Amino acid sequence: MDLDLDAATLEFQAEVRSWLAAHVRPLSSMDTAEGFEEHRSWERLLASERLSVVSWPASFGGRDASLLQWLIFEEEYHASGAPGRVSQNGIFLLAPTLFAHGTDEQRARILPPMARGDEVWAQAWSEPEAGSDLASLRSTAVRGEGGWLLRGQKTWSSRAAFADRAFGLFRTSAEGRHRGLTYLMFDLRADGVTVRPINQLDGEPGFAEIFLDDVFVPDRDVIGAVGDGWRVAMSTAGNERGLSLRSPGRFVAAAGRLVELYRKNPDPALRDRVVDAWIGAQAYRLHTFGSLANPPAGPAASVTKVFWSELDVALHETALDLLGEVAPGWRDGWLFSLAGPIYAGTNEIQRNVIAERILGLPR
């Protein structure tokens, strides 16, 4: 065992660090119209240095970086205070699905504009009656001339208020719960789409409802086989729960800030919580390094999802307890942390997955 970085990774780390130091600047909230466009410009700037999707093949805008290098990129990214990724639904959720189940044509058409921020993607999983029980979703895709007609309603769709396109599961057959679902991509500005933004706890429309009224989707925008959407979606769901959506760098950086905050506001009664937040971030970091050979997917990703989401809440709650109600620089992160145990499959669902699929307990 060792924790050493190879020469190429060290060189890459130095390059990323100096580039970020020269370019990072604060942006408005990505959940406002002007902030969204500022974040899109930031994605374009990252892409101009091929830093928006470092682990992708060069042909799609990446650098063929190893997973380790990607983790190091993330550590540098978050340590620098760089903005949140407006393109994250696309690059961390849709892209892994396309790499695993898409066609060459789909990858060539969709990945480069995603990497440049030219097309920003929203997710369209949940429905009003299908949250934790996602497979009970009712929105349909009905066979039409040369494609499919979408009808129904999606909700809690992250980034949908301002994004360009969306992806999600639709019912293409009434037979079977999981077997009747198909994974489709659609244009949020297509005829028949109505987007109603929903303001979140911070007052900004970070997600939206999407109403679909016979929205046409060409066959080329079906990912995987018709009726195989559940398997396609779940095979890469680990990317959302585990490694890629919340890479350890984010928590390591936040824990470092918390320790600094404690030094300025040393409240001995909160010491243990500060230290535990730092230890938790290190644990997640080392756990991730340990799983590089075999990145967490499926049930293993459920383990980390519960861990990082609870760590994030505890970390931010500690910062607020140190600061009181005037908490500049911490409020947005705290509000965001509160969503962690809910999205990407609630932590209750994740614990069911862990109990049933790792420990082998009955359903």
Add this chain to the structure above:
Amino acid sequence: MMLTLSPEQADFAGVLHGFLAAGKRDLDEVGIAEVTDPVDLVVVFEELGHHALGGPLIETLAVVPALVGAAGSGPGASIGTAVGAGTWSVAFPPAVPHAVEADHYLLVEGDSLREAVATAELSSVDPARRLVELTAGAVVATGIPAAQAFDLGVLTCSAQLLGLGRAMLEMTTAHALARTQFGKPISSFQAVKHHLADVLIGLELARPLVFGAAITMTTRDVSAAKVAASDAAWAAARTALQVHGAIGYTAEHELGRFLLQTRALRTAWGSPSMHRARVLEAL
């Protein structure tokens, strides 16, 4: 960057597990005395914890060799040659005020190593863990690597706690699958499933801290590992007892042995509070 066990390390853990599972206890038979690398020691001690072995293991196998090995050519040479004969124990007041009962005793005072004798028996929260109060004798070595040896004690104790936690998760999972109430296995109840999932998460995320600490051997990382392993193992013990119910509270059930040892090791080699303070100081 490599944070997974080598095939040899994984094999050794398997061999040791088989040896202990067969009820064998003569550790010399599997060549444990030759293990000195911290990562290898973690592999060994996780398995010793997995089977809840008692006695002065940390002291005899890790800490005293680290102390005396370094003193072997100096004034402590006479002790160095005696290590390997019988069991050894050592106190590091104030963090480790007492010693686990052994054939021979040492006491660390600053960077001096003294001979010691047991003058009184003490009772641990774990009755199987026999503790003694030491009275210091003559200095046998100075300039010893006390801090490094102490950290090795903390590290191996953390590894033992991981193994204890894993054992309690395994026995509790088996119990929950076998035990039926209301006409179904209690493992089908979500309250039970979620408790066990939390135990798994705690242990799974503590483990890389322990191995990471074995690689760096910094005070910061060793203490962080001890905090996480203590919390994860004790949470495993509490859940194990709750899910077993009354049978787990009996002296005849093996859970008690694991639970009591976990509670004792949680504060052995420094309390969680002391280790949190060490982490913060090092940041």
